Amino acid sequence: MAKILIIGGGAMGAAFTIPCLENNNNVIITEPYSNKFIKDLESRNKFHSGLKIKLPKKLKFQKFDEKLFRENYQLIVIALSLPGVDLIVKKLANFKNTIPILILTKGLKYNKKRRKILTIPEIINENYKKRNISVLKGPCLAKELAQKNKTSVVVANKNIKIAKKIGKIISTNYYSVEYSNDILGVEICSAIKNIYAMIIGSGQNMNSSSGLFQKSMNEMKFLIKYFKGNESTILGLVGVGDLYVSAVGGRNSKMGYYLGKGYTFKSAKKKFMPKDTVEGEQLAREIAPYILKNINKKKIPLMHHLLKTILNNKKI
């Protein structure tokens, strides 16, 4: 039995508690940002408004507080969306320990000073290199995991033994874990698939979307190699697997559909998706300054085109 702290009570953080509790771990969840999720997790019946299910009674909720980081855990899980990562980086700066950290968040950040695109482990490691960081990524809709549907994901760490140790703590018969030592490839793939899901969604029929799917795979492969990840990662769960689930359903491909219909990003957002976070758009704005300047348009024409469509609020 492991003591696990999950930071982030949104859909994914809450869904992740289910396999962890199933394995009889001692699971504590905390939420730093959203009053709605705090209310859900504090409530007696633990009904989660994002997942539309009651979470297990044995899940413990604690208020987000610096003191939380002083306790001893076998695993700290970060399940916030990308803007929340900065907050955790600041909090962790005060705590120099080697408790294993597992990152569920998908995304990349552009560091203007260093003129470099950084993965989340790279950002967290910036102030303390000894941290023990793994990432968990793959095709996983939080609602489906919460209903214990068969789900397969990848845990990556340069040291595969650490990844396997984490897999043992969290995997169940419906949540199976594969392993990789290609943290860079896994991080790049799982972030940029949100942009490619928009591109695939912009096809207005199955034939055109399938063509875009294949071309997206080629561009993703190029980008993984460019950022020094392992090309073969594109063929695994975090590559083609996650691209599939994001392209057939989800908010990014839905936005892509409206772009393909001829709406600009802003008009589509306002008219059809006013309350939705479109992670692909956030990432597009984050990485565009680097990608448009440093990577030849001929190598990744779809990515270039989508970034300009969003940045300039143009029709696709």
Ligand SMILES: NC(=O)c1ccc[n+]([C@@H]2O[C@H](COP(=O)([O-])OP(=O)(O)OC[C@H]3O[C@@H](n4cnc5c(N)ncnc54)[C@H](O)[C@@H]3O)[C@@H](O)[C@H]2O)c1
């Ligand atoms: N690894 C996986 O298997 C997997 C699967 C699905 C989603 N995800 C990723 O998990 C992350 C969360 O997704 P979700 O579906 O739970 O989203 P959600 O919208 O349900 O929850 C978002 C979470 O981030 C927090 N947050 C948002 N903005 C914040 C800010 N400015 N500061 C601090 N915290 C903030 C929210 O309070 C909440 O805890 C995303 O990056 C998503 O891509 C990972």
